[in-house]
Amino acid sequence: MQYYNQDTLIYLNDSFVKASNAGVDLFGQSLHYGYGSFEGLRAYSTHNGTRIFKAEEHFDRLKKSCEAIGLPYTWNNRELIEKTYELLEVNNLRSAYIRPLIYSGSNMHLTSATSANIMIAAWEWGPYLGQNLLKVNISRIERPNPKSFPVGAKVSGQFINSILATTDAIQHGFDEALLVDQEGFVAQASSENLFIEKDFKIYTPPLGNIFPGITRQTVIDICKSLNFDIIEKRLSVQDVYTADSAFLSGTAAGIIGIKQVDQVIYPEAWEDSIGASIQRKYKNLVLEQENYEVII
Incomplete structure (x- = not known):
């Protein structure tokens, strides 16, 4: 499936940028060694508007996952939740899957990272395994x-x-x-x-x-x-x-x-x-x- 188009925005290190222009650090441990942490959240279209289910629990777990592998986590989760709602709004999404990702900076050594980046993306996605038994x-x-x-x-x-x-x-x-x-x-x-x-x-x-x-x-x-x-x-x-x-x-x-x-x-x-x-x-x-x- 197509996760983004030329107009899709993601949240990247305090800014909203086009997904097609984000770029990737080719010398990061996340790319070479799988040294990163992520979460999966869902937003639902309800009679009360767009709601992210258990957002606080998910971002708290994201922080704990980073701490478990020595990946710096310098963000305020309340602010990240607000930015996630803003991300849904700028992409005109009422119901969506949300993917925050913490990934390391340039470092080719097998040592804990000293810096990290955050990306949050969202896209429309039905039930991952479908609806059949x-x-x-x-x-x-x-x-x-x-x-x-x-x-x-x-x-x-x-x-x-x-x-x-x-x-x-x-x-x-x-x-x-x-x-x-x-x-x-x-x-x-x-x-x-x-x-x-x-x-x-x-x-x-x-x-x-x-x-x-x-x-x-x-x-x-x-x-x-x-x-x-x-x-x-x-x-x-x-x-x-x-x-x-x-x-x-x-x-x-x-x-x-x-x-x-x-x-x-x-x-x-x-x-x-x-x-x-x-x-x-x-x-x-x-x-x-x-x-x-x-x-x-």
Whole structure:
């Protein structure tokens, strides 16, 4: 898809500039080593106007991700949120995906950066994985070991792992991949968190070997508000195979149901599942069709 045209503006180091004129530092660690951090947010067109869902949480996580890898973060998040709303306005976007990126300055050494830049872009983007139920596989690609990499940080280089897993899944006729951790427990999808339903209870892998998704936490909060049992526990491949139903969560993907894992088709109809109820509740939240805190 086309992410920008000759009129598209991005926010770059305190200014709005045309995306086509931004340029790239060819001697930066971000380009050569994947040394950068990013976030993904969504703005929704609501009856209250354009709203960015959980903007403060996303920018706070962006700062923490930079701190986890020693990348300088010198910006005020409240100001960045204001600039992001301004970015949506100058690009005439009411509903959009938003991508802030922190990248290093010139430095070819394998040492922490002493300076960094910020870019924020936005474009119209439907649900990342579409709207149909998914076919997923258990990938041969594993999640990074948390002892060798800060897996809780949203770091650019980490997503090479996700690209490999997703590409392999698609080549084998699936829509998305589920990755196991170093001990063989199912951790998450390539860029989404996993939930399974079994005997009217919802299970999800605990923090430690997974990415701590903001949408994941929203799902947990929804379960509690609706009095659904939500249990965080390590999930074996067999647990995933024998579930009644399952779904993925993420800012880009939203809440999306899984039809099958490898050759196992889930027995419960999606529309009758707890996941479908959570999906409807989540849509109401982001569209502000009921009371919910949104940072502006």
